[in-house]
Amino acid sequence: MEVSWPENLSTSRKMVIRELMVGRELAKQLQSVLANTDGSGSEKYLVMKIVKSLSDTLFILNVKEGDEVSVFSQIQAVSSLDSSCLDTGKSEEYSQENCKSTTTTTTTTLPNKKNRRGCYDRRRTLQTWKRDSPTLINDGQAWRKYGQKMIHNAKYPRHYFRCSYKYDQGCKATKLVQRIQANPPLYRTTYLGHHTCKDLHKHPELILDCSGPEEDTSMFISFDNTNLSIKQEQPFLSSFSPIKHEYKEEIITLDMNLEQESKVSSSSDYFVSPDLMEVVESPPGLMTMLSSTLESDHDHDNEDEIYGLMEFVDFNLDDFQFAS
DNA sequence: CGAATTTGACCAAC
């Protein structure tokens, strides 16, 4: 898949994207500062809008493979999950051209199919996006594993999760988690659909309508707070009670499976990798990481790692911001 | 004992 940008345009495009990202990260830092103040909501709202605007702009630019600054893995309306993408990392980005409209209507909940085991539409019209991370990341949502499968040409099995409130609240969010690299460990999480559930166990302020796609890029996470908790003995697990439990389960079970998948790494590696600590230990490191990523002269074979870091930055942890 | 996970079967898409 070649990017057909003219070279000069591509260069300027990269610069634009870079500036947008810097601006967004600065806005996020400002948001972080404001989050710890008692000020009226208006400035917080404005900063949130700024972040959202920048995120949306970056999303519109939808950086594709071949672009060194490719950082966003928000993919819209992907028609299918190409396993080769997950397995080889060759086609990292689900591009818009993959978003062929299908005559298929959405999928697993069609009434006439409801009672038919295994019935679903492989081609999805749900919005999907993916995140790579050196660790198993907590997105703060309650997930329940419902399947695991070895994927053709993949070293590691794919784990299937659905929202715990699928039946309670009809939430259709699902995600797939697959290890894509052993050393350093790298996991790809592919989210399908948005949570329509409201997790009543969350802090009341946490009850956000996450049904729209924009929240995923715009909701803010205070990394300062997150850092504090991640530095604890049980990273990611220190702040949410019910969710914590469920995600803990997920991490442990997935971790055990992954341990079987590769005996190279110890299980603790999955919880706190050096990569992650490097990221989380230095809040200003956000920018460090950003610039180092942008300036990276890695070729595209390492795009997965670049993804992971950048996606960590962009991670939608609207739940984490109340972690402290 | 209820809830969560595992795992083989099912089946539409390819």
Place this chain on the structure above:
DNA sequence: GTTGGTCAAATTCG
């Protein structure tokens, strides 16, 4: 015929 996503019975866990 193969593949991948989902289901649900069996199993495990707390």
